[in-house]
Amino acid sequence: MTAKEQTIIEIPVTDLLERTRKLHGDGYRLVQIGCTGLAESYEINYSFDKEYRFQNLRITVAPGEEVPSISGIYWGAFVYENEMHDLFGIPVTGMNIDFQGAMIRTGEKHPFSVTRKGEGPCRNA
Amino acid sequence: MGFCTMAKIVIRNLVHGPATRRYPAVPQRACPITRGHVTLDPAQCISCGLCMRRCPAQAIQVDKAEKVWEIDRFRCIACDACVEACPVKCLTMETTYIAPVTEQTVERHAITYVKPEKKKKPETGQAEG
Amino acid sequence: MPERIVVPFGPQHPVLPEPIHLDLVLEDETVVDVVPSIGYIHRGLEKLVTKREYPEFVHVAERICGICSFMHGMAYVQGIEAIMDVEVPDRARYLRTIWAECSRLHSHLLWLGLFADAMGFENLFMRSWQLRESVLDVLEDTTGGRVIQGTCKVGGVRRDIKGEKLSDIQKTLPEFEQQCRDLTDVFLNDESVKYRLGGLGVIGKSEAYDLGAAGPTLRGSGVDWDARCLGYAAYADLDFKPVSHPAGDCYARCAVRLGELFTSIDLINQAVEKMPEGPIDVKVTGAPDGEYFCRVEQPRGEVVHYLKGDGTKHLTRARVRTPTLANIPPLVKMLPGCQLADVPVIVLSIDPCISCTER
Amino acid sequence: MNGILGALLFIILAPFLGGLIAGADRILTARMQGRVGPPLLQPFYDVGKLFEKENVVVTTAQNFYILAYLAFIIVSGALFFAGGDLLLIIFAFTLAHVFLVLGAYAVHSPYSHIGAERELIQIMAYEPMIILSAVGLYLVSGSFYVGDIIASTVPAILYLPGVFLGFLTILTIKLRKSPFDISTSHHAHQEIVKGITTEFSGATLGQVEIAHWYENVFLLGFVYLFFAFNPILGVVAVIVTYVAEIFIDNTTARLRWQAALQSGWGVAAILGLFNLAVVVYIIGGV
Structure with missing residues (x-):
């Protein structure tokens, strides 16, 4: 099945814009930007698709490290980037629509941040 | 041209009468495998605790020592996982839903199963304190 | 001013x-x-992945959404199966397809109802939901649950549909299809509906592609991209074509979903005909070690489940990108310039599912 | 003497009749949608409950405006059933709605304000047609007085089919039914929640409901005028008209305010004026 083919390319943050621009030029569609926290850093996957070929660019950033916005290339990237900022506290620079932390309403700032102290009480447990 | 294209459906509805069921006067629709709520047969339960471990909602608590099987109906998602996991088939998925309640309570069932022969009931006295 | x-x-x-x-x-x-x-x-469902063993998490995954529930479960188990290289029996793949298409039917009918309600057409709303009820009955008869099916598991499915029941379902399809045609006639041809939908919230073909739109929002702009073409479950064996409409407005998005009703009916029909005999699951041992992006076409569009395991019973990470999130940029583009009265129609036209989006 | 009796009967009986009509409307609507629907007396239960509610008001002025709305609806209806001057009745009726709009403007809610703006547009939309209907009835019967129109034996409907159709169109606006339930509808499922009545609650909302019952009886009375030459035909026509309105309600989507304005003025210009021109210039009056 072709469905299983997917590539993940690890790249440094500095290459992000250039490679994204190249993918955009090749006619790739932005599928998602997914951020997940590792132990001490964040892993961000930029997923693209063209005619069912699935490509991922992966960057790893330390807390507080700035990530350039790709919203200049893919206009719709702002939802994912605001999410990265609102939930994980990753500073994303140069977003086309910057909600300043107001897109996702959270009880506390950056709830998914890896530097956040403690686990926080879970009310239902 | 489409004016009153809905007319056909309106007339059909008028002729055929209401499609709704006058619940609760008329009971709900159910089929043999409808997942309503879980019940326990306390005479068969061996307090193995598999249901507790398999429960994705952590609704079931089994106290091996006190021989108590508890279920929090508010947490239970009627997924059938416990019924599948149970090695002695003492759990049943009933097809009816539980009646609505306003307070969250934990349902407690005393397990009456007695192990035939062999080892005695394991350390019942210990956990009482 | x-x-x-x-x-x-x-x-x-x-x-x-x-x-x-x-x-x-x-x-x-x-x-x-x-x-x-x-x-x-x-609700913190993604975090729960570290607290539940991977076979149990499917129940949590199904509860990401109350409407595309089955497909969330399916996307999750397919992801796990891909990581663990599990070969799912054919019958299970077909059963999954049937339930997935039933879910799509009921989701689309639900959406059509809400959409009709958004434009103040209460009777059409009632009619759509009345039709949805018959799909829910089939789901209940075959899975035990009306909206939360809970039949997917890693390695196959938990329930079989007996041959008798399968032919019963097939027998009801022609009548159901006719009822859907009557409904389609109202949505596509009624002048008052056309007046409310035509030319509203237009997103062009290249714009939709560039904005990363998903599902009917993308196909409503003329891009015939459908994740089902990836060939997961039994879709590779079945014959279908993605439904698309070139106009890019609310009417087009509505037309796409109506078209997909018939695609789904046809797919169910094909799946019942080709249904292979055999086991419905395989025993899965071990634990997932690796990562995978699983993509499934939900009623709202393509969902991406990113799963990563480290060889223990608990996955280390799960992330779900739901179609609604991908469709927010098009929504932000569509709204400015419209009338207040059209806001509900436009918002509904992307079929927002917020609880999916927030997990 | 007869007039005062008519007015009194209207004031006392209209709420009962209006409530029953509303109840029958809800059942029929439900049946058209494949539902069972509420009991016939449900509207009375609803309003009764509204009057039991605690009075929560942000701006006390709204209570006055709504009371004035109710009062003027009653006055216009009473004048109508007393056989009064149709023009005076129409202006009292309009004034009543101006009070409703003022009441909606008195509160500070964007939904209510937008509802009020839309209500004003609706008033503008239906006003020309209502006046043309009065003029048409005058041309046929030779009087603006309701008493004289009823006494007239001329079959008004035969001379005024266009005016009647135009009146039916704006009746949809007045009964707050799809496709023209744009300022408020019978349920709160629209973009401006419940529009003009969003911020009214309890007894105030109850008064709005009662006013709506009075209004419906008055409007159906207006329909009767077209068939006044034959009372049995008149009653049948009123029932058929109302059922047709429910039918239209159930087979159309809600339109935008622009369409309401265009339809209101469109029917006034095309059906109304053309019909009147035919009556005046071709038939040469009655």
């Missing part, structure tokens, strides 16, 4: 099925700006 007023729209609003908040800046009744915000119903 006319006075500007800000109308809060949501999170609790009668025409919105789920809590999304929009601040609408109006000049008279024309929307000039819109600021969306979400975050009202975050």
Whole structure:
């Protein structure tokens, strides 16, 4: 099945814009930007698709490290980037629509941040 | 041209009468495998605790020592996982839903199963304190 | 310049099925700006992956959404199966396809109802939901659950549909299809509906592609991209074509979903005909070690489940990108310039599912 | 003497009749949608409950405006059933709605304000047609007085089919039914929640409901005028008209305010004026 083919390319943050621009030029569609926290850093996957070929660019950033916005290339990237900022506290620079932390309403700032102290009480447990 | 294209459906509805069921006067629709709520047969339960471990909602608590099987109906998602996991088939998925309640309570069932022969009931006295 | 007023729209609003908040800046009744915000119903389901063993997490995954529930479960188990290289029996793949298409039917009919309600057509709303009820009955008869099926598991499915029941389902399809045709006639040909939908919230083909739109929002702009073409479950063996419509407006998105009703009916029919005999599951041992992006076409569009395991019973990471999130940029592009009366119609046209989006 | 009796009967009986009509409307609507629907007396239960509610008001002025709305609806209806001057009745009726709009403007809610703006547009939309209907009835019967129109034996409907159709169109606006339930509808499922009545609650909302019952009886009375030459035909026509309105309500989507304005003025210009021109210039009056 072709469905299983997917590539993940690890790249440094500095290459992000250039490679994204190249993918955009090749006619790739932005599928998602997914951020997940590792132990001490964040892993961000930029997923693209063209005619069912699935490509991922992966960057790893330390807390507080700035990530350039790709919203200049893919206009719709702002939802994912605001999410990265609102939930994980990753500073994303140069977003086309910057909600300043107001897109996702959270009880506390950056709830998914890896530097956040403690686990926080879970009310239902 | 489409004016009153809905007319056909309106007339059909008028002729055929209401499609709704006058619940609760008329009971709900159910089929043999409808997942309503879980019940326990306390005479068969061996307090193995598999249901507790398999429960994705952590609704079931089994106290091996006190021989108590508890279920929090508010947490239970009627997924059938416990019924599948149970090695002695003492759990049943009933097809009816539980009646609505306003307070969250934990349902407690005393397990009456007695192990035939062999080892005695394991350390019942210990956990009482 | 006319006075500007800000109308809060949501999170609790009668025409919105789920809590999304929009601040609408109006000049008279024309929307000039819109600021969306979400975050009202975050439930931390992704975090739960570290607390539940991977075979049990499927129940959690199914509860990401109450409508595309089955497909969330399916996306999750397919991801795990891909990581663990599990070969799922053919019958299970076909059964999954049938349930997935039933889910799509009931989701689309639900959406059609809500959409009709958004444009003030209560009777059409009732009719759509009446048809949805017959799909729910089939789901209940075959899985035990009306909206939460809970039949997917890693390695196959938990329930079989007996041959008798399969042919019963097939027998009801022609009548159901006819009822759907009557419904389609109203949605596509009624003048008052056309007046409300035509030329509204237009997104062009290349724009939709560039914005990363998903599902019917993408196909409603003429891009015939459908994740089912990836060939997961039994889709590779079945014959179908993605439904698309070139207009890019609300009418087109509605037409795409109506078209997909018939695709789904046809797929169920094909799946029943070709249903192979055999086991419905395989025993899965071990634990997932690796990562995978699983993509499944939900009623709302393509969902991406990113799963990563480290060889223990608990996955280390799960992330779900739901179609609604991908469709927010098109929504932000569509709204400015429309009338206040059209806001619900446009918002509904992307079929927002906010609880999916927030997990 | 007869007039005062008519007015009194209207004031006392109209709420009962209006409530029953509303109840029958809800059942019929439900049946058209494949539902069972509420009991016939449900509207009375609803209003009764509204009057039991605690009075929560942000701006006390709205209570006055709504009371004035109710009062003027009653006055216009009473004048109508007393056989009064149709023009005076129409202006009293309009004034009543101006009070409703003022009441909606008195509160500070964007939904209510937008509802009020839309209500004003609706008033503008239906006003020309209502006046043309009065003029048409005058041309046929030779009097603006309701008493004289009823006494007239001329079959008004035969001379005024266009005017009657035009009146039916704006009746949809007045009964707050799809496709023209744009300022408020019978349920709160629209973009402006419940529009003009969003901010009214309890007894105030109850008064709005009662006013709506009075209004419906008055409007159906207006329909009767077209068939006044034959009372049995008149009653049948009123029932058929109302059922047709429910039918239209159930087979159309809600339109935008622009369409309401265009339809209101469109029917006034095309059906109304053309019909009147035919009556005046071709038939040469009655």
